[in-house]
Amino acid sequence: MPINIQPILNLMQSILQSVGQVSSLLPPFILPPSLLPPSFIAPPSFIAGYHEIAIPVPTPPGITGLPPFIYFDISNLFTAAQEQNIKDAISLVLFNWAVHLTQKWNGGLNNGISQLAACSNTYATKNLRPIWYNGVAITNGRKALEVAMDQFTQMIKDNGLRKSPRARIDWITIPFYDPIVLTTTSTGQTRVPLNFIINVAQLNNPGIGVGITGGSMFHAWLHRAGFTDSNATSYFITECPMCVMRGYQPKIPSIPDSTFYRYFA
Numbered sequence: 036m037p038i039n040i041q042p043i044l045n046l047m048q049s050i051l052q053s054v055g056q057v058s059s060l061l062p063p064f065i066l067p068p069s070l071l072p073p074s075f076i077a078p079p080s081f082i083a084g085y086h087e088i089a090i091p092v093p094t095p096p097g098i099t100g101l102p103p104f105i106y107f108d109i110s111n112l113f114t115a116a117q118e119q120n121i122k123d124a125i126s127l128v129l130f131n132w133a134v135h136l137t138q139k140w141n142g143g144l145n146n147g148i149s150q151l152a153a154c155s156n157t158y159a160t161k162n163l164r165p166i167w168y169n170g171v172a173i174t175n176g177r178k179a180l181e182v183a184m185d186q187f188t189q190m191i192k193d194n195g196l197r198k199s200p201r202a203r204i205d206w207i208t209i210p211f212y213d214p215i216v217l218t219t220t221s222t223g224q225t226r227v228p229l230n231f232i233i234n235v236a237q238l239n240n241p242g243i244g245v246g247i248t249g250g251s252m253f254h255a256w257l258h259r260a261g262f263t264d265s266n267a268t269s270y271f272i273t274e275c276p277m278c279v280m281r282g283y284q285p286k287i288p289s290i291p292d293s294t295f296y297r298y299f300a
C-alpha cells in the first residue's frame with residue numbers, strides 16, 4: 036500500500052499543536068476529589084457494561100495474514116467524545132507501526148531504517164529487551180524498535196483473529212495524575228490481551244490532543260509488548276513513544292523530556 040503523505044502531515048501538525056499547548060495544560064477545572072461523590076472516582080465498569088469497538092488495521096507491505104480490524108470491549112462509562120479520543124489514540128499507534136513497516140520494507144528489499152527506528156536508535160540505550168525475548172542480544176535502539184514493531188504485528192494478529200483473550204478498555208478518573216493510558220507489562224509473547232485503563236481526568240482536558248494521548252497509548256502498547264520502565268530519558272519504552280510524539284524529529288533542548296513522559300504510566 037503506498038503511503039499518502041497527507042495523513043502524515045496532518046498527524047505531525049496535530050502533534051505539534053498538542054505539544055505547543057503543553058504549557059497551558061494545568062487543568063483548574065478538574066474537580067478536587069472532595070467535591071466528587073465517592074462513586075464517581077472509579078465506578079466499576081462491570082456495572083455499566085461494555086460494548087465492542089472495531090478499529091481498522093492499516094495494510095503495510097510485506098506483512099501477510101493481517102486482520103482487517105482489532106477489537107476492544109470498551110466501558111460504557113466513557114462519553115462518545117472520550118471514546119473517539121481513545122479510538123484516535125489506538126489508530127495513531129497503528130499508523131506509526133504501519134509507517135515503520137512500510138519504510139523498512141523499502142520497496143521489497145526489507146532493509147530500510149524507518150524514521151522511528153532511526154530516532155529510537157539515537158536516543159534509546161536502556162531496557163532494549165522485552166521480558167519474553169531470548170534471541171540474539173539486542174544492542175541498539177534500532178533493533179529494539181524492530182523487535183517491538185514485530186511484536187505489535189503479533190499482538191494485532193492475535194487480537195484481530197480472536198486468538199488472544201478479549202481486550203478490555205476500562206474507565207478510571209484519577210484527578211491531578213498525568214498518566215493517561217495505564218496497563219501492565221506482559222511477560223508472554225503470544226495471545227497477549229490488549230487491556231488498558233484510561234484516566235479520563237486527563238482525557239477531559241482540552242489541552243490534551245491526540246499527540247499526547249497517542250504517545251501515552253504507544254507507551255502502554257510497549258508494556259503489552261514486554262518492555263519495562265523506567266519512565267526516564269534513554270529508556271526504550273520512554274524514548275520510542277517520545278520519538279512518535281515529536282514526529283520522529285530530534286529533541287529540542289528547550290523542551291525537557293518530562294514534558295512528554297509525564298503522561299506515561
Ligand SMILES: [Zn+2]
Binds near residue numbers: 254258299300
Ligand atoms: Zn510505563
